[in-house]
Amino acid sequence: MIIDINFIGLIIASIMASAVPLILASCGELITERSGVLNLGVEGMMIIGAISGFALMTVTGSLIIAVFGAMLAGVLISTIFAFLTQTLITNHVATGLALTIFGIGISAMIGKNFVGIPGKEFPVLFEGLKDTIPLLGPILFGHSIVFYFAFSLPFITSYFLKKTKIGLIVRAVGDSPESASNQGINVRLVRYACILYGGAMSGLAGAYLSMIYTPQWIENMTGGRGWIALALVVFSTWNPIKILIGAMIFGGLTIIQFHMQAIGVRIPVQFLTALPYIVTIIVLVVISRDSRKIRLSTPSSLGKSFHKDN
Amino acid sequence: MIKIVKRDQPSRAIFFFTPVLAIFLTLVAGGLIFFILGFKPFEALKFFFIVPIADKYGFSELLLKATPLCLIAIGLSFCFKSNNWNIGAEGQLTFGAIVSGGVALLFYEQEGFYILPIVILAGAIGGMLYASIPAILKTYFNTNEILVSLMLVYVSKLILDYLVVGPWSNPEGFNFPETRQFSDSAKLPLLFEGLRIHAGIFLALSAVVISWFVFYKTYLGFQMKVSGFSLKTAKYAGYKGKKMIILVFLISGACAGLAGVGEITGPIGQLHREISPDYGFTAIIVAFLGRLHPVGIIFASLVVAITYLGAETAQIFMQIPKYTGQVFQGMILFFLLASDYLLFFKIKFIGSKK
Numbered sequence: 001m002i003i004d005i006n007f008i009g010l011i012i013a014s015i016m017a018s019a020v021p022l023i024l025a026s027c028g029e030l031i032t033e034r035s036g037v038l039n040l041g042v043e044g045m046m047i048i049g050a051i052s053g054f055a056l057m058t059v060t061g062s063l064i065i066a067v068f069g070a071m072l073a074g075v076l077i078s079t080i081f082a083f084l085t086q087t088l089i090t091n092h093v094a095t096g097l098a099l100t101i102f103g104i105g106i107s108a109m110i111g112k113n114f115v116g117i118p119g120k121e122f123p124v125l126f127e128g129l130k131d132t133i134p135l136l137g138p139i140l141f142g143h144s145i146v147f148y149f150a151f152s153l154p155f156i157t158s159y160f161l162k163k164t165k166i167g168l169i170v171r172a173v174g175d176s177p178e179s180a181s182n183q184g185i186n187v188r189l190v191r192y193a194c195i196l197y198g199g200a201m202s203g204l205a206g207a208y209l210s211m212i213y214t215p216q217w218i219e220n221m222t223g224g225r226g227w228i229a230l231a232l233v234v235f236s237t238w239n240p241i242k243i244l245i246g247a248m249i250f251g252g253l254t255i256i257q258f259h260m261q262a263i264g265v266r267i268p269v270q271f272l273t274a275l276p277y278i279v280t281i282i283v284l285v286v287i288s289r290d291s292r293k294i295r296l297s298t299p300s301s302l303g304k305s306f307h308k309d310n
Numbered sequence: 311m312i313k314i315v316k317r318d319q320p321s322r323a324i325f326f327f328t329p330v331l332a333i334f335l336t337l338v339a340g341g342l343i344f345f346i347l348g349f350k351p352f353e354a355l356k357f358f359f360i361v362p363i364a365d366k367y368g369f370s371e372l373l374l375k376a377t378p379l380c381l382i383a384i385g386l387s388f389c390f391k392s393n394n395w396n397i398g399a400e401g402q403l404t405f406g407a408i409v410s411g412g413v414a415l416l417f418y419e420q421e422g423f424y425i426l427p428i429v430i431l432a433g434a435i436g437g438m439l440y441a442s443i444p445a446i447l448k449t450y451f452n453t454n455e456i457l458v459s460l461m462l463v464y465v466s467k468l469i470l471d472y473l474v475v476g477p478w479s480n481p482e483g484f485n486f487p488e489t490r491q492f493s494d495s496a497k498l499p500l501l502f503e504g505l506r507i508h509a510g511i512f513l514a515l516s517a518v519v520i521s522w523f524v525f526y527k528t529y530l531g532f533q534m535k536v537s538g539f540s541l542k543t544a545k546y547a548g549y550k551g552k553k554m555i556i557l558v559f560l561i562s563g564a565c566a567g568l569a570g571v572g573e574i575t576g577p578i579g580q581l582h583r584e585i586s587p588d589y590g591f592t593a594i595i596v597a598f599l600g601r602l603h604p605v606g607i608i609f610a611s612l613v614v615a616i617t618y619l620g621a622e623t624a625q626i627f628m629q630i631p632k633y634t635g636q637v638f639q640g641m642i643l644f645f646l647l648a649s650d651y652l653l654f655f656k657i658k659f660i661g662s663k664k
Contacts, residue, residue, distance in 0.1 A: 040456065080644065084644065084647055084648055088647070088648050088650075088651040089651065089654075090647035090648065090650060090651075091647065093395055093456065094594075094598060094643065094647055095643075095644075095647055097397060097591075097594060097643070098595075098640050098643035098644050098647065099640070101591060101592075101595070101636055101639055101640040101643070102636070102637060102639075102640025102641065102643075102644065103640070104633075104636060105633045105634070105635070105636030105637035105638075105639070105640055106633075106637055106640075108631065108633035108636070109631050109633050109634060109637060112631045112633075224461075224464050227457065227460050227461065230457060231457045231461070234454060234457070268472050268476060270468040270469070270471050270472035270475075271468070271472070273468055274464065274465045274468040274469075277461040277462075277464045277465050278461075278465060280457070280461050281447070281453075281457075281458050281461050281462070284447075284453050284454060284457060284458060285447055285451045285453050288451060288452045288453045288454065289451050289452060289453075291452040294452065
């Protein structure tokens with residue numbers, strides 16, 4: 001059997017496409033966590049982004065407004081989380097859960113009028129170059145701008161954290177809010193910013209799902225991707241480059257599951273669907289087993305509230 | 311001028327007052343949302359919170375929905391008190407239902423007084439088994455219990471789906487995704503003619519009594535409280551941390567499993583795809599709203615159960631989407647967490663003049 005080399009390219013490209021929302025949301029959450037805040041509301045922010053993007057696209061007809069609107073929606077909903085955890089000093093875990101429950105409810109409420117409406121075509125870049133290079137052509141070319149942004153984001157994030165002053169401040173706030181505060185850094189402000197940034201990226205991840213990946217609105221369409229994104233941050237040991245690897249593994253699991261169904265592998269479909277969740281657990285176990293390594297790479301103040309008495 | 315002052319000690323009166331405040335604020339915000347959606351706020355709130363429980367049937371439905379919420383929340387309070395974040399009760403409920411449903415199907419077309427206790431026990435064991443996964447991974451592999459317990463929710467729902475579509479589906483069921491109906495001996499008895507409220511409520515009430523006793527009258531409860539406040543102190547006092555983690559997860563899993571049994575052997579009477587409208591997640595809110603206190607949880611489960619009924623009623627009478635229920639649930643938790651600020655801080659009005 002001769003396998004068309006371009007077909008392999010297409011499969012890799014589809015794996016990358018399904019990794020995009022995970023990369024976006026994980027990189028956003030990574031910055032939030034690096035500043036010491038654990039936001040478990042990723043799933044909620046993502047679904048809000050998905051419905052906002054789709055609704056704005058349908059109503060305004062403008063893709064640009066829709067994409068930025070989805071990010072803004074993510075920012076707005078994460079503001080609730082930021083206000084509660086930073087200003088009112090609430091528990092991060094409980095507040096994040098509330099955000100997810102609230103987000104799923106609100107999205108379904110808004111989305112009621114958008115069920116069954118077909119999406120719009122999202123423009124792709126370098127379409128013409130697809131056939132110029134075998135194998136690499138379909139991998140490199142013919143994707144949306146969000147796709148390219150997502151695959152550069154881990155590198156940008158890594159550069160930001162390691163090489164820029166603001167990145168250093170974020171890490172300082174996450175590792176030792178007390179010393180950062182003594183240095184005159186406004187811990188609360190930095191954390192606010194990091195939470196809102198995480199919200200924007202989750203919103204974008206959601207918009208990618210509802211506007212580009214599967215252009216339509218389905219209730220609960222994020223289907224646990226927000227939680228997998230959270231797991232990916234642990235998997236990466238808070239290193240953005242490793243998020244790329246993790247997201248590709250999970251993207252691969254999703255795509256392989258489709259292909260196995262297509263070629264008629266006799267495994268019940270439910271087991272294939274469960275695979276990403278089971279693999280997430282196994283990967284978490286493998287990564288976390290070395291508790292010393294985890295302790296070294298986890299932002300020291302992760303999930304702990306910080307309050308400065310004035 | 312308003313000044314915010316830190317309290318010397320968290321206020322105990324406010325500790326039990328803030329849940330009431332949170333409910334009130336949720337109603338105000340809910341009214342506002344209804345107004346934005348173009349409904350008359352007071353009418354909508356009436357349909358949401360009063361109409362559903364205005365008659366005997368409605369009240370029975372309220373207790374029916376509150377039963378699993380209360381049961382699961384009691385279990386979760388063991389976990390939350392000792393700082394273990396089990397958020398996968400929905401999965402433990404589902405797996406408990408699967409195991410007990412499987413046992414009930416074994417006794418298909420058989421009658422006998424012994425069947426129901428076995429079925430109930432099977433559900434509790436199923437829930438415990440499922441909860442033991444995040445517990446063991448947390449204690450021996452240092453794995454984050456939040457993510458593991460949550461991932462297992464998705465897995466349990468897929469297992470259930472596989473079973474009711476495939477091997478356990480009713481052979482005479484025209485390929486509907488459901489099992490056979492359980493025999494009468496495997497069903498919880500109904501309490502009143504014509505109402506759906508069933509004996510499962512006694513399971514919930516006994517869980518309340520037992521948990522109250524454990525929390526406030528035993529050394530174990532004391533240990534849990536200490537570990538919740540400070541793990542360091544608990545370790546210093548020589549408490550066995552690992553055993554405690556596994557124990558609270560098992561208790562919580564058993565409660566969730568029993569809630570699953572209550573659903574399938576009560577109102578449903580068989581296994582199918584949707585055995586729980588996210589009771590396991592909503593119960594997290596119930597546990598917090600009830601302040602992790604057994605009696606508080608009873609009241610909280612009743613309040614939150616209304617959001618389920620209200621969502622259904624409002625959908626039928628006003629075409630308000632049923633997800634409004636979830637929005638209300640999220641808001642209750644938001645407002646509760648926010649008003650906890652008053653526990654630690656006082657707002658002082660200085661120099662106010664007319």
